[in-house]
Amino acid sequence: MDFSNVLKSPRHVATDENATEPLRLVLERPPRQRLTKLVFWTIFCAAFVVLAGIVIWAWGAVTQKHNPGFWHVSLVSLLFWLGVTQGMVAFSALLRMSHAAWRYPLNRPLDIASLYGVWGPALIPFLIYARHEIYGLGSSDYRNNVWRVAGPDFWDAVCIGTAYLAGWMLLYLTALPDFSVLRDRAEEGSWNRRFFGRLATLWRGSDHQWRVLRRAEGILVVGTVISFVVSQTVLGWDFQLAAARDWDSSIFAPLYTISSLLSAVAMTVLVTIVNNRILRGRGFIDEFQYDSLGRVMIALGLVWFYFRWCDYLTTWYGRIPHEWYIQNNRIAAFPILAAMTLLFCSALPIFGNMFHKIRTRPLGLGIISVLALIGVAIERYLDTVPTFAPDYPVHELVPSIPAILVFLGLAGMFVLTYLIAARYIPIMSWWGTCKARTRTDVRKLGNTTVPVMVEDVPVWET
Amino acid sequence: MRNRDETTVLGLFADIDPAASALNRLQSEGHRLENDLMVLSSVPFPEGALEADTSKIRLPRLTVTFAVVGIITGILLAGGSAELYLLRTGGKPILSGPPTGIIAYEIMMLFALSAAFFTAIYEMRLPSWRARVYDPRISEGLIGIAAYCPDDEIATQAEDILKSAGAVDIRRDARDLI
Numbered sequence: 001m002d003f004s005n006v007l008k009s010p011r012h013v014a015t016d017e018n019a020t021e022p023l024r025l026v027l028e029r030p031p032r033q034r035l036t037k038l039v040f041w042t043i044f045c046a047a048f049v050v051l052a053g054i055v056i057w058a059w060g061a062v063t064q065k066h067n068p069g070f071w072h073v074s075l076v077s078l079l080f081w082l083g084v085t086q087g088m089v090a091f092s093a094l095l096r097m098s099h100a101a102w103r104y105p106l107n108r109p110l111d112i113a114s115l116y117g118v119w120g121p122a123l124i125p126f127l128i129y130a131r132h133e134i135y136g137l138g139s140s141d142y143r144n145n146v147w148r149v150a151g152p153d154f155w156d157a158v159c160i161g162t163a164y165l166a167g168w169m170l171l172y173l174t175a176l177p178d179f180s181v182l183r184d185r186a187e188e189g190s191w192n193r194r195f196f197g198r199l200a201t202l203w204r205g206s207d208h209q210w211r212v213l214r215r216a217e218g219i220l221v222v223g224t225v226i227s228f229v230v231s232q233t234v235l236g237w238d239f240q241l242a243a244a245r246d247w248d249s250s251i252f253a254p255l256y257t258i259s260s261l262l263s264a265v266a267m268t269v270l271v272t273i274v275n276n277r278i279l280r281g282r283g284f285i286d287e288f289q290y291d292s293l294g295r296v297m298i299a300l301g302l303v304w305f306y307f308r309w310c311d312y313l314t315t316w317y318g319r320i321p322h323e324w325y326i327q328n329n330r331i332a333a334f335p336i337l338a339a340m341t342l343l344f345c346s347a348l349p350i351f352g353n354m355f356h357k358i359r360t361r362p363l364g365l366g367i368i369s370v371l372a373l374i375g376v377a378i379e380r381y382l383d384t385v386p387t388f389a390p391d392y393p394v395h396e397l398v399p400s401i402p403a404i405l406v407f408l409g410l411a412g413m414f415v416l417t418y419l420i421a422a423r424y425i426p427i428m429s430w431w432g433t434c435k436a437r438t439r440t441d442v443r444k445l446g447n448t449t450v451p452v453m454v455e456d457v458p459v460w461e462t
Numbered sequence: 463m464r465n466r467d468e469t470t471v472l473g474l475f476a477d478i479d480p481a482a483s484a485l486n487r488l489q490s491e492g493h494r495l496e497n498d499l500m501v502l503s504s505v506p507f508p509e510g511a512l513e514a515d516t517s518k519i520r521l522p523r524l525t526v527t528f529a530v531v532g533i534i535t536g537i538l539l540a541g542g543s544a545e546l547y548l549l550r551t552g553g554k555p556i557l558s559g560p561p562t563g564i565i566a567y568e569i570m571m572l573f574a575l576s577a578a579f580f581t582a583i584y585e586m587r588l589p590s591w592r593a594r595v596y597d598p599r600i601s602e603g604l605i606g607i608a609a610y611c612p613d614d615e616i617a618t619q620a621e622d623i624l625k626s627a628g629a630v631d632i633r634r635d636a637r638d639l640i
Contacts, residue, residue: 009477010505014603155565162572169579176588181504184601201589204596207501208515209586214506215521216582223575230571434505456508 006441006452013437018282022426022433023178025278027186042419045412052409055402068388069396072243073403076380079240080263081116081410082160083232083256083376087264088113088271089167090228093221101453102292104436105284108429109271111174112421113264114167117160119413156234163231166224173216176203177431195424214456232257240380245387247326251314252383255307262300262345263376266369269293271418273362275427284428287360294359297372301349308346330386333394337378344375377407467613470595470639472502473624474604474631481605482512484627488609488620489514500639502596502606512605521585525578532573536566587640595635604630610639 013019030038056074064070092110095103179200186192203209236256241247249255272293276285315327331338349372358364385397399407418427439454475481481501488499499514507513540562548556583589595608607624611617617634624632 007478007508007511009603010503010605011476011603014504014601155568158572159568162568162575165572166575169575173579173582176586177504181601184598202591202594203586203588204594205503205505205600206515207503207507207513208517210503210506211509211513211515212519212521212582212585214509215519216578219521219525219578220575223571223578227571227575230568431505438505439508454508 006439006443007454008438008441010434010438013434016437018284019430019433019437021279021282022428023182023185023430025422026182026424026426027192038419042416045416045419048405048409048412049416050409052406052412055405055409060402060406064402067396067400068385068392069398069400070403072385072388073381073399074406075243076240076384077377077403077407077410079235080377080380080407081414082235083260083380084263084267084373085113085116085414086163086167086228086231087260087262088268089163089170090225091261091264091268093170093224093228096217096221097225099455100292101436102288104432105275105289105428106268106272107174107432108425109275109418109427110268111167111171112418112425112427113267113414114164114171115421116414116417117164117167119417156238159227159234160231163224163227166220166227170217170220170224171425173213173220174429174432175425176200176213177205178426178429179203180205181430182426229257232260240384244384245326245391246322247387248323249311251307251311255304255311258300258304258307259345259376259379262297262304262349263373265293265296265300266349266372266376269297269365269369270373273366276362279428284433290362290365291356291360294353294365294368297349297359297368298353301346301353305346305350308342326387330382333386333397334382337382341375341379341382344371345379348372348375468611469614469617470608470610470635470637471617471620471624472595472597472606472608472633472635473621473627473629474597474599474606475628476604476630477628478507478512478605480628481607484607484624484629485512485514487623487627488607491619491623497640498610500595500606500608502600502608504601504603514607519585521578521581524581525574528577529570529574532570533566535573536569537562539569540565593637595637595639597633599631608635608639 029035060070060074088110092103092107095106095110176199179196180203183193183196183200186196233253233256236253240256241249241252269290272285272289279285312327315323318324348368352368353359353365355364358368381399388397421427436453441452442449443452473484475484485499485501497515497517501512501514503512541557544557544562550556597604597606600606607629609620609624611620621632621634
């Protein structure tokens with residue numbers, strides 16, 4: 001096989017209209033129809049965010065502290081969205097670590113999810129406040145803790161914050177080359193030129209800068225994955241499980257982490273579908289991406305089932321009456337929801353994605369992803385709220401309409417994060433796209449043609 | 463203080479092979495130091511394909527150093543505050559291992575990641591407020607080979623090398639290389 005000239009010059013792709021579309025979306029004013037749509041969705045999502053804020057602080061915090069149907073559901077809603085966004089950043093890091101050839105169009109949209117943490121100052125106090133109130137109901141002995149300085153609240157905030165911080169640093173460093181291209185391509189003297197000039201801080205793309213970026217990326221992706229696992233462990237044990245009544249499980253944190261990753265992959269599929277629509281194809285995303293995401297979902301569905309089963313089996317085998325009663329309560333009180341969790345988090349991602357025709361099509365994979373997200377959201381709810389069933393009638397445990405509004409407000413925050421970020425950051429990494437395209441080609445091998453890609457040698461060998 | 467004759471010659475190339483050839487000739491014929499040459503590109507190449515600066519990068523070492531500093535800080539913070547605020551909890555010792563370990567771990571991650579980020583920014587020589595040698599056409603896919611020249615004679619020699627290697631444009635730039 002002839003491997004000569006697999007590596008192409010940047011000029012072959014740098015001015016390609018398709019590759020530069022993400023830059024154009026940032027630099028050019030959108031056409032009237034698209035602008036109207038953007039303004040509508042921004043106002044729509046912002047309205048939900050404001051409404052959810054009013055519901056929580058002006059009404060819930062004052063009158064609903066003892067109502068699990070509102071207070072607990074709001075807490076687990078926030079946990080769900082923190083899991084999704086941190087999971088997306090960790091998934092992006094995992095793709096980089098494994099040198100997945102299909103990662104380039106996904107990395108940037110996944111990294112942008114870390115900006116959800118910018119809203120942290122509004123979210124983390126609520127998380128801590130809600131937990132205090134739930135602990136106050138006697139679910140756990142919070143006071144007299146071993147953590148001393150500022151209690152566990154401070155360390156929880158450090159831990160959750162570090163995971164987001166890692167994502168922001170990764171996003172900024174990997175966006176530097178794109179900011180510099182935006183600076184160069186913006187009109188002379190324009191606001192864009194000044195703005196992106198400041199963000200790029202004179203990135204020139206020297207060989208030394210690229211070498212440093214590659215190493216920094218390598219370190220940050222490892223840190224991102226580690227921070228994600230630690231943060232999810234804290235959220236799982238300290239917020240979700242501690243808020244459940246009389247339930248202890250040593251395998252809960254890994255199960256919680258896997259659920260977050262599953263929901264993150266499902267959300268990745270939806271973000272990818274939307275991005276593909278916005279970019280109108282242009283060769284960024286193809287069957288390869290959907291196929292690979294579907295396969296990852298199969299693996300995560302299997303691991304999810306394994307952890308869930310292990311957790312159930314130890315309780316079933318031990319038959320400690322009190323523990324068995326708590327474990328079984330959620331199935332007895334909400335049998336349909338329990339069945340939906342099992343179906344949407346495990347059976348559907350595994351068996352649905354086994355069909356090539358389903359997982360390689362946006363519609364098929366999209367439906368599975370939406371259902372997987374619903375499954376994880378229900379799982380979050382079932383893991384905490386029904387454990388209070390002995391002390392509360394079932395109708396008080398059902399999510400109330402204000403609690404659903406809080407969930408929608410948090411969802412609005414997620415969409416809004418992307419809408420605002422896409423105004424200033426190209427939704428696809430331009431240099432990542434160009435890197436992939438300059439290093440990929442098709443070569444004849446015997447009686448067939450095969451795709452060939454030049455990969456970087458591992459950092460420790462350079 | 464910059465000498466009046468000092469300048470930087472920037473050659474722009476459309477393809478990789480001529481750029482690599484020019485770089486090799488500048489390195490061998492010009493006997494230049496690592497800091498005298500620079501490759502500029504909007505897209506990264508596989509390492510070694512086009513590389514002028516092969517100096518050591520301190521990023522991994524500094525990250526590990528700050529991770530260790532983070533561990534020590536975490537132990538001092540958690541262990542120290544436990545010793546200062548004596549509060550026996552659930553029969554556990556005042557200075558207990560697991561909580562101290564967890565906090566040491568959290569601070570280690572915070573320090574290591576922050577160190578990696580700030581060291582990377584520093585090593586990239588950012589932010590740089592003074593204008594440096596650059597050409598906006600690099601972001602349109604051209605490859606730049608920049609050579610620092612202490613006097614006019616060396617600058618002319620560098621221009622000849624870049625021209626014979628096939629540069630699409632060559633210009634002298636009074637701005638700093640690094």
